[in-house]
Amino acid sequence: MAPPMQSEIWTYFKLDDDRNKAQCIICNKTYSRKGRTTSSLKNHLKSMHPEQFSLFESSSNEKQMQKMKADAHKILTPLQEAKKQLSIEEAVQKEKKWGTNNSNSKKIDKLIGEMIALQNLPFNFVEGLGFRRLIQELSPRYNLRGRNFFTDFVCTGLYGKVANKVKELIEKFDYMAFTSNICSDPSSNASLLSLTCHGIAENFDRSLFILKCETFDDRHIGDIVAEKFDTMLTEWSISKEQVHCIIRDEGSNMKRAMRSAVFNDLDCAVHKIQLAIRSGLQSQENVTVVKQKCKKISTHFNHSTIAQKQLQKIQDRLNQPHLRVFQDCVTRWNSTFYMFERFLKVKDALSLYINDSEIDPILPEEWKIIECCVELLKPFEEATRELSNSHTLISSVIPIIKMLGKKLDDYLTRPQDSDPIRVAVTTLKTEVSAKFSLLEENNLYVIATYLDPRYKHKFFTRVTEEKITDDILKIRTNIENDVSKAAKKIRMGDSLVKDTEQPGTSGTARKPSLKRDLAMMLDSSSEDESQEISENGSPDAVLKKELLSYRNKARLNINENPLKWWSVNRTELKILSGIARRFLSPPPASVPSEQLFSSAGLIYEPLRNRLEPEKAAILLFIKYNSTIFKFSY
Numbered sequence: 001m002a003p004p005m006q007s008e009i010w011t012y013f014k015l016d017d018d019r020n021k022a023q024c025i026i027c028n029k030t031y032s033r034k035g036r037t038t039s040s041l042k043n044h045l046k047s048m049h050p051e052q053f054s055l056f057e058s059s060s061n062e063k064q065m066q067k068m069k070a071d072a073h074k075i076l077t078p079l080q081e082a083k084k085q086l087s088i089e090e091a092v093q094k095e096k097k098w099g100t101n102n103s104n105s106k107k108i109d110k111l112i113g114e115m116i117a118l119q120n121l122p123f124n125f126v127e128g129l130g131f132r133r134l135i136q137e138l139s140p141r142y143n144l145r146g147r148n149f150f151t152d153f154v155c156t157g158l159y160g161k162v163a164n165k166v167k168e169l170i171e172k173f174d175y176m177a178f179t180s181n182i183c184s185d186p187s188s189n190a191s192l193l194s195l196t197c198h199g200i201a202e203n204f205d206r207s208l209f210i211l212k213c214e215t216f217d218d219r220h221i222g223d224i225v226a227e228k229f230d231t232m233l234t235e236w237s238i239s240k241e242q243v244h245c246i247i248r249d250e251g252s253n254m255k256r257a258m259r260s261a262v263f264n265d266l267d268c269a270v271h272k273i274q275l276a277i278r279s280g281l282q283s284q285e286n287v288t289v290v291k292q293k294c295k296k297i298s299t300h301f302n303h304s305t306i307a308q309k310q311l312q313k314i315q316d317r318l319n320q321p322h323l324r325v326f327q328d329c330v331t332r333w334n335s336t337f338y339m340f341e342r343f344l345k346v347k348d349a350l351s352l353y354i355n356d357s358e359i360d361p362i363l364p365e366e367w368k369i370i371e372c373c374v375e376l377l378k379p380f381e382e383a384t385r386e387l388s389n390s391h392t393l394i395s396s397v398i399p400i401i402k403m404l405g406k407k408l409d410d411y412l413t414r415p416q417d418s419d420p421i422r423v424a425v426t427t428l429k430t431e432v433s434a435k436f437s438l439l440e441e442n443n444l445y446v447i448a449t450y451l452d453p454r455y456k457h458k459f460f461t462r463v464t465e466e467k468i469t470d471d472i473l474k475i476r477t478n479i480e481n482d483v484s485k486a487a488k489k490i491r492m493g494d495s496l497v498k499d500t501e502q503p504g505t506s507g508t509a510r511k512p513s514l515k516r517d518l519a520m521m522l523d524s525s526s527e528d529e530s531q532e533i534s535e536n537g538s539p540d541a542v543l544k545k546e547l548l549s550y551r552n553k554a555r556l557n558i559n560e561n562p563l564k565w566w567s568v569n570r571t572e573l574k575i576l577s578g579i580a581r582r583f584l585s586p587p588p589a590s591v592p593s594e595q596l597f598s599s600a601g602l603i604y605e606p607l608r609n610r611l612e613p614e615k616a617a618i619l620l621f622i623k624y625n626s627t628i629f630k631f632s633y
Contacts, residue, residue: 008059009038010216012045012052020461022440024144026052072298092093095142105515108135113147113154114631117622123147155618161633169207170236173199174578175244177394178211180229180254181593191216192617193225195232196592204567208390208592210624211236213617222256238373244582245444247590248475266444269397270387270436273404274333278568279378280428281336287373287424291328291336292368297359302363305354314349324348335383337377342368362532366422372421376428379407382514387588393562394586398445398459401436403518408432440464443471448583451576453556453565458522469547475579476543511564519558539575596620 014023016030022041023030026049031040046053069575098105112126124147125131132144145153177198180189197211200309212232218224230405233243245264248254250271257263280285301307301324314324326342329335343350345365354361362370383400386392408429416422422476439445440460449455450468457465550573570577 007038008063009041009045010057010281011059012056013041014050031529078109094483096141098141102142103137105142106397108139109145109150109153110158113150113158114149114622114626115540116154117158117619119617120623123151126150141334149227151615154622156613158622158626159618162622162629165629165633166209166211166625167236169199170197170208170210170238172201173242175199175242175582175584175585176238177244177247179247179587179590181249181468181590182216182225182251182254183596186225191220192613192620193228194593194596195229198585198587198592200563200585202570202581204563204570204577204581206391206563206585207628208587209628210596210621213486213596214618215613215617217613220251220253222253223260224255225253226260229257245586247586247588249590249593264444265271266394266442266586268590269401270333270591271383273380273387273432274385276428276431276435277336277377278432280424281373283319283427284421284424286366287421288370290362290369291339293360293362293366294339294370295328296345297354297362298325298339300359301325302327302393309345311349312354314352314395315346318348318352320346320349332380333388334377337374337381340374340377344374357588370422374426376411376421376425379404379514388591390478390587390592393448393452394445394588395455395562395584398439400514401432401439402459403514404432404519405429406517407514413627441530443468444586446508446581447471447475447579450579451550451583453553454558454560454562454564456551457557458555460540472547472576472579473540473543476539476575510628522555522558543575546573549573550576588602 012025014025015022021030022033024044026506029044031039032046042053042056045056100106115121116123116125126145127147135142135144167346179196180194180199182193188412193212193214193216194210195212195214196208197207198208200206212235214228214232217230233240240262243263244265245266246258247266248258250267255265275324283290308324311324317320323346324341325346326335328339342375344367351361384405386396386400408425411419411425412422412429419425446460446464446468449459450457450465457468460468553569556562566573566577566584573580
């Protein structure tokens with residue numbers, strides 16, 4: 001059976017019996033169909049019957065349009081798509097590069113710009129052969145750009161978008177706390193002065209973002225640092241009255257800057273803990289000797305891959321996991337604890353290795369010192385991790401320091417004969433007491449602790465609690481009268497010790513015994529009996545009623561979120577919740593600034609050692625803030 005004739009030309013022709021000839025219906029002339037095509041038939045119609053040819057073309061075009069519309073809604077298989085023949089217009093369009101305003105091109109520009117900032121890549125990375133080949137393969141229509149384009153795109157376009165998001169976030173805060181530090185990079189002639197912002201919105205969502213990472217070419221004297229702070233805050237339209245406090249390092253220039261700028265400032269709590277630990281361990285000679293011996297052994301393994309493999313073979317024989325020894329580092333928090341702890345874990349394998357080497361062995365009494373040091377430092381390691389956590393509030397400082405003091409007291413009650421590090425423990429207790437002696441005299445700490453529903457008045461006497469409530473009443477009065485509060489706040493005493501340590505990280509999960517003991521302490525006593533207060537409708541009376549209501553509520557579990565509690569109770573405790581947003585906003589340590597400068601060191605790599613300080617500051621700003629907004633800007 002012959003296939004159907006679909007062409008419109010057969011409206012004007014009819015086939016002969018042998019299908020090799022066709023007869024014109026209009027003029028009855030017969031034409032040969034060589035190859036059985038319709039070309040000769042169309043030519044006859046065009047030359048001899050122009051009117052009918054015009055009708056033929058119109059009908060053919062309409063049929064073709066209907067077919068194209070039907071095909072547009074038809075789902076093709078990958079094979080059909082590959083076999084599909086493109087029109088000339090489609091082929092040209094497919095090869096045409098996207099313009100700068102094309103949505104696909106803008107999307108790829110944004111992703112490349114983010115990659116440069118997030119991965120610490122040099123701007124000339126986009127001109128590398130490997131990158132260009134990759135992009136050409138993935139998106140042939142993308143118009144490849146050069147380093148100058150992406151320098152402007154990142155430092156102006158992305159920076160501007162992220163900065164606008166930061167401004168939106170700042171508008172949600174009545175009061176803000178800041179952490180600040182100065183970093184000098186050896187590969188650059190300038191330094192960076194950072195200012196990270198911490199705030200709590202009305203719904204008690206807490207945010208942390210980098211407000212500024214300013215190029216600092218001048219001398220690092222206090223008055224110049226203070227001027228820098230004023231400039232940075234003015235740029236973001238933040239008044240001094242909105243600055244609750246600044247957590248800083250313990251450099252004398254930073255202390256002077258806070259006084260020149262009339263800011264409330266606090267020492268980094270974790271720095272103080274680490275300084276106390278260092279003083280305690282250095283006070284006893286036998287601890288220092290053991291520490292140096294362990295450090296020498298760690299250096300031996302870190303410098304020899306052969307030694308590491310031999311230790312692994314011994315661990316295999318003992319059916320132990322492959323664990324490397326850690327090395328103590330003065331710029332890494334808790335590194336002495338991590339070194340001693342790891343030595344205890346690999347004690348058997350390490351002893352067998354040392355027996356067959358020329359390394360000085362660790363004596364039994366020295367292993368006892370290591371065990372005692374690990375037991376002593378474990379609560380301090382837990383405290384450091386807790387206070388370095390980005391979710392921890394400043395309200396946890398007093399409870400944690402109280403618990404550390406109790407741990408030290410318990411340690412000192414042991415018999416002296418079985419305690420080879422008693423001098424170190426005694427010195428450590430003295431240092432902790434001295435460095436945190438003014439903690440409970442500082443309103444920034446005590447009010448925050450009191451307004452944390454996990455702690456409330458647990459750590460304060462009745463007299464201290466009454467003073468706290470009186471201070472809260474004064475704060476409300478100052479807010480209502482719009483009085484400058486900078487000179488009226490109680491300032492924390494300064495430490496005369498300087499420290500430049502960087503935070504360390506723990507590679508293993510540990511059972512938080514310090515936090516467990518704190519929870520037991522909080523649960524050990526019942527709440528005081530409820531009190532009553534007369535109402536007269538005055539603002540002070542309303543706040544007093546809220547304070548009483550807050551006090552009489554059951555304390556929150558230590559593992560629950562205090563900000564979530566305040567979010568639920570903010571309507572009932574309307575005035576007090578506003579004060580809680582202010583005093584719970586600071587972090588307990590300057591860790592955010594410390595982490596920022598760790599990344600600053602990664603920016604000046606050999607491939608980008610000529611990067612201008614201003615651009616480095618912009619890259620840091622984008623890198624840390626873009627993730628806060630989940631790249632939605």
